[in-house]
Amino acid sequence: MATIDSLLFNISSFIAGLFLLEYGADKFIDHTAIVAKRLNVSPTLVGLLTCGAEWEELVVIIVALSQKNSNMALGNLxxxxxxxxxxxxxxxxxxMKKxxxxxxSKIYSTxxxxxxxxxLLLLLALKGSSFxxxxxxxxxxxxxxxxxxxASLIYRGTLTAPEDSDSDSDSSDDDGDNDSDSDSDDDDRTINANDSDRGRPSDEEQGWSSDKGHQLNLLKPAPNKMVKAKKKSKTVKVINKRxxxxxxxxxQLALGLAALLVSSYIIAHSASTxxxxxxxxxxxxxxxILSLATTxxxxxxxxxxxxxxxxGIMVANTVGSNIFLVTLCGGVLFIWGDASQLQLGFTLFEAxxxxxxxxVIFGIVMMGGRRWMGVVMxxxxxxxxxxEIMNGRELDDE
Known part of the structure; x- marks a missing residue:
């Protein structure tokens, strides 16, 4: 019989941990990108590693492994x-109707x-510590x-970069930092909006965020709204802070990492309880519970x-996240996870x-997507x- 007080407390802790997890992920990703830029790391590589990457999932898995809970880490993956x-x-x-x-998208899904x-083949064949x-x-x-x-294909323009799921979900949290992180000019300047758009389309019109050049901006306004906004404002004062x-x-990067670690501990512990x-x-x-919330x-x-x-952005983000899970997160799980728990901690149904x-996503990308497919999925x-819930026996005790 579940204890109501304990259950409510852990549900509250779980929800609070999710908010802290997203805050930490935003801080960690945004400021890692800025530090990498200052160190002249390739923007393409930074974009690939900060967009569509499940860093919060990786931290949750590591914390679960540190608590000797390989089953929950595998289940989350x-x-x-x-x-x-x-x-x-x-x-x-x-x-989308069609x-x-x-x-x-086809390269990503393949x-x-x-x-x-x-x-999955490695997981099913898991035998012994050496393997x-x-x-x-x-x-x-x-x-x-x-x-x-x-990264090489994105740099050459062959692939579409993944979208940053963390920053877009909370794009207004760090505008103060983002506004001051431009390394271009140090002087204030006034630009005529109509004149500046004659030569080439703006970054927003091309789908690129001006403050995060490696990210495609899904939150940009629709084209007709942009035209109306330009008509209302003749000049724009652009202030570049130091x-x-x-x-x-x-x-800030260390603060984000600390928030990730603390929140992951809270989430893993409360979810287990x-x-x-x-x-x-x-x-x-x-x-x-865990996977539904962290995605x-x-x-x-x-x-x-x-x-x-x-x-294309939908596929790049979804597939990029999953590849991150099955490769880096999966590798960490194999190296530090308990082999006996991993062998017994999943079912053929889940695999x-x-x-x-x-x-399914491979087939949809190859043949084309329809609205009814989303409903079926x-x-x-x-x-x-x-x-899963109906079959959720205490496998750990068997």
């Missing part, structure tokens, strides 16, 4: 992979299907190869991508749904959650 496709990508399809995908297959280490190293190497290859010192951004109170196994808690930013980006009719999700995700 599997559940997030399924949720990103069936519950996030599907939301974007609901806003979606055609470009070459970038890579995801291959890497998901490799991850476990080999599998983990193989997945991390695959992540490095993926980053280098995709860039803040490097130590400020290093401090909630699962225990409800007699759910650690794996089921990870595949349902909320991806759902937000998918909705914006669908509303703005940018299917099958994860693989079929990758097959959402129904499938709800069915997955129901089956």
């Amino acid at each position: 599997i559940g997030s992979s399924v949720a990103n496709i069936l519950a996030s990508f599907s939301l974007g399809l609901l806003f 979606a055609e995908f470009d070459r970038s 890579a995801l299907l291959g890497l998901t297959t490799v991850f 476990q280490w080999f599998g983990g190293i193989l997945l991390i190497v695959a992540f490095v190869v993926y980053v280098v290859s995709v 860039p803040k010192a490097m130590r400020h951004h290093v401090f 909630i699962g225990h109170e409800l007699a759910l196994s650690g794996t089921v808690v990870g595949t349902t 909320l930013p991806e759902k937000f980006v998918a909705i914006l991508g669908g509303a703005r009719h940018q299917p 099958t749904v994860m693989w079929l999700s990758a097959v 959402l129904i499938g995700y709800v069915a997955f959650l129901v089956v």
